[in-house]
Amino acid sequence: MFIFITSIVFFMPIPNGSADTPGDSITILFTHDMHDNLLPFEVEREQGKMTVGGYARLSSAIQEQRSKDPDAIVVDAGDFSMGTLFQTVFTSHGPSLTMLGQMGYDATTFGNHEFDFRADGLAESLLAAKDSGVRLPGIVMSNMEFPKDEDGKIAADVQALKEAVDAYGVKDYIVLERKGVKIGIFGLMGEEAAGNAPMSGVTFRDAVENAKSTVAALKEKEGVDLVIALSHSGTATDPSKSEDERLAKSVSGIDVIISGHSHTTLMEPIIVGDTVIVSAGEYGENLGILNISQDSKANWAVNQYQLRKIDESLPADPVIAVTIEDYKQTIQEEYLNRFGMEFDEVLAVSSFDFTPFTELGVEQREEPIGNLIGDAFIHTIRELEGSAYEPIAAAVVPYGNIRDSFSKGPITVADVFKVYSLGVGSDGSSGYPLLDIYLTGKELKTVAEVDASITPIMNEVQLYIAGLSYTFNTNRFLFNKVTDIQLQSFDGTKEEIDDEKLYRVVGGLYSVQMLPYVNEKSFGILSVVPKNEDGSPVTDFEDRIIYMNEQQEVKEWYAIANYFKSFEKMDDVAKVPAYYEHAKDRKIVEHDANILAVLTKPNGIILTAYAVLLTFVGLLALLIAVLLKKRKRKLGKVSV
Missing domain, CATH: 3.60.21.10 (Metallo-dependent phosphatases)
Structure with missing residues (x-):
């Protein structure tokens, strides 16, 4: 939980406090x-x-x-x-x-x-x-x-x-x-x-x-x-x-x-x-x-x-100051050298500010920094796998895992780590590793519905999902807010989702492990079961960790840093593309209270709810009819 209360800082003089009696300050x-x-x-x-x-x-x-x-x-x-x-x-x-x-x-x-x-x-x-x-x-x-x-x-x-x-x-x-x-x-x-x-x-x-x-x-x-x-x-x-x-x-x-x-x-x-x-x-x-x-x-x-x-x-x-510099050198030798990166290394330069951290997650909306992080996951895995790369349909980035933002100017390795610093891997070293799982098309749609429906209840679970484009209306019924969803490639090309097909999905260890909790958070109405390539449920998420080599896990922060380095260079310095200055229709949020907008395009969940409601109304009407009929008979006998 993070609460930011900002105002102008004021200063008051502090007394010297040199007395030695219990009554002193x-x-x-x-x-x-x-x-x-x-x-x-x-x-x-x-x-x-x-x-x-x-x-x-x-x-x-x-x-x-x-x-x-x-x-x-x-x-x-x-x-x-x-x-x-x-x-x-x-x-x-x-x-x-x-x-x-x-x-x-x-x-x-x-x-x-x-x-x-x-x-x-x-x-x-x-x-x-x-x-x-x-x-x-x-x-x-x-x-x-x-x-x-x-x-x-x-x-x-x-x-x-x-x-x-x-x-x-x-x-x-x-x-x-x-x-x-x-x-x-x-x-x-x-x-x-x-x-x-x-x-x-x-x-x-x-x-x-x-x-x-x-x-x-x-x-x-x-x-x-x-x-x-x-x-x-x-x-x-x-x-x-x-x-x-x-x-x-x-x-x-x-x-x-x-x-x-x-x-x-x-x-x-x-x-x-x-x-x-x-x-x-x-x-x-x-x-x-x-x-x-x-x-x-x-x-x-x-x-x-x-x-x-x-x-x-x-x-x-x-x-x-000297102690801090000593620690920086220790970090370089014991941690960063294995990734081939340096503490203060400038990875890229941005000509614009991303949304400030204090404003992230305040609203349900697409965020360029979420897009960049998801794209970074996909890019780094594609680069590592080379000709053996199996297409990734979606990369999941929870808002709650983003710990800072990027500002206009140079972006260093230290900056990237601060933005995505959480966790520890199975190797015992700092930073959550990336892993892949498989979800059906229907479950991919469910993940989008989780973002749309559960975020107002638990803001930290708001999701940014690279690879999808979905629209939802905040005024629609719970678990029936998404009105349109498709796969969307980096260039904006869209493709229909096959409910039965298995799609490869990537995310950090913590993020992916949390997906099964959708069941609990939705009161059993929604379900997401991470799977292996053959469709069998994942029983040990650490088996799905992606490695740079036989020993080194691909850390989330490293994937982001590596992506920055891949951008086109100008004067030997990578430049953050203007592509990430604005949203890309990956998450389209509507606030339409029109009755048609609220009730049309019901999903299976809401159709079931409608059926239950209609059944209840029908039974209630039948009960009322029976009671009225009995009352009429009773009144008829009285009048005779």
């Missing part, structure tokens, strides 16, 4: 949802494009604030990893944690993306960070459990994580003391976030109930004066989905909630009772600064709140 510096953005990045704001973020500048901002208040604490609310090329050495070097340690963070918690490499991947990362020898932040996570099977045993990978957690020293909470104030800090994983880590191997207790017992322990056992929750749960404009507001309402005794997961930028704190909820936005674009002190009732009140923009006004911390 406490400064909390905070971040969340950093997603391995160690380097500065470009964003589009009202004042135009600007370069923000980067750990070298962030470190300077932290030092700047600690020069004003040496007792300030620095915390992070999770999802510190996954999102850039730095994640490729997550298991071998644990760069996220080591960098937080070097910048002086006191504590962090796990977000759902820390489990992207599953339990054993996180275990390796924790141990790698511990072995680095640098000062590390404390990790707090109070509602994580290691489940046992029927025989009372823990799975091997989960056991490895449990041992790594113990070795690192992950705790339910930690207690710090600043200016004579005892501060309890605990971590939580929210319900929605936990649901986004389905392969973690661990389970998470109810956040509210767990928080109640943890706060009680901090207050009664540890005698803390201030309770801070690092909550990877998030806030939302819809109160029913705003988990951290619900947490504050349900649990007394939490003084401050650092709210992560929803990527929210709160220009002012949310105050729920005696609890202060704050969020600083994503990717380290801002350093959150909260200064609080106790009022006459011993409740913690906000003195000042600031989001310090991490921009060019800040110098780069030279030590952090």
Whole structure:
């Protein structure tokens, strides 16, 4: 879940805070949802494009604030990893944690993306960070459990994580003391976030109930004066989905909630009772600064709140800058060399901006970036297979897997990876691999209907499908929205779909594995069964992975990077074709409320529904007729 609340950042001065009595103010510096953005990045704001973020500048901002208040604490609310090329050495070097340690963070918690490499991947990362020898932040996570099977045993990978957690020293909470104030800090994983880590191997207790017992322990056992929750749960404009507001309402005794997961930028704190909820936005674009002190009732009140923009006004911390460069070299040697690509290599230049990431998925519509990614999958597989290439009918690209967008100007390997960075392959290395499956023509049509019907319910499942052209009307009945669909080649040529024929379809490991869940999400009305060439159901999706050679999987990001390199060159630099500046009638969305537009062209599903409805109406009419007939007879007898 991603929520973006934008406004003009305002700044307030932070007091120096040098006294040493319990009544003095406490400064909390905070971040969340950093997603391995160690380097500065470009964003589009009202004042135009600007370069923000980067750990070298962030470190300077932290030092700047600690020069004003040496007792300030620095915390992070999770999802510190996954999102850039730095994640490729997550298991071998644990760069996220080591960098937080070097910048002086006191504590962090796990977000759902820390489990992207599953339990054993996180275990390796924790141990790698511990072995680095640098000062590390404390990790707090109070509602994580290691489940046992029927025989009372823990799975091997989960056991490895449990041992790594113990070795690192992950705790339910930690207690710090600043200016004579005892501060309890605990971590939580929210319900929605936990649901986004389905392969973690661990389970998470109810956040509210767990928080109640943890706060009680901090207050009664540890005698803390201030309770801070690092909550990877998030806030939302819809109160029913705003988990951290619900947490504050349900649990007394939490003084401050650092709210992560929803990527929210709160220009002012949310105050729920005696609890202060704050969020600083994503990717380290801002350093959150909260200064609080106790009022006459011993409740913690906000003195000042600031989001310090991490921009060019800040110098780069030279030590952090050198460490980042060292990591870049490690990534080159351990990961990128196998793909024949370089970290900052310019793949192509674009003369236009693609839709900004903050606008992607807001509407049901075709997106050029979705077209480009799908075309890249098809192109790279065709190139690899050469004369043995078997035509691909469609490439599936879920909106939820796109993590950034492309801007006008040079596009590098690092840029491409950031756009499509999710997952890990069966080879244990970063990035989901491409695979192929087969679907019948009828199932291809079903995939389009899934996009049309389920997207309004679950926006993250919106699809961009290269190889198809389909039209749907948002005002039609659920699961009957698609009114026209055909195969469409790159040049726009269209071909009718044979319902019984098997068609080759490609996508990433995660995307294709999710197709069978169509059954569940459509309440059993729709069905998609991925198949092998012979029509038999796929039982192990990893058997369908496509390889560059005997060992190297074709990663999704690599296919995109490879496609950029294939574009026609001008002055020895590939140029992104103007073809991708606009939509290509691959997904045509109509909003026609005319009764004919709504009811004509019913599919088999709706015809069945109509038949059931007509049967019901017929039976109802028959029942009414029988009752009227009986009534007439009764009235006739009375009149006689």
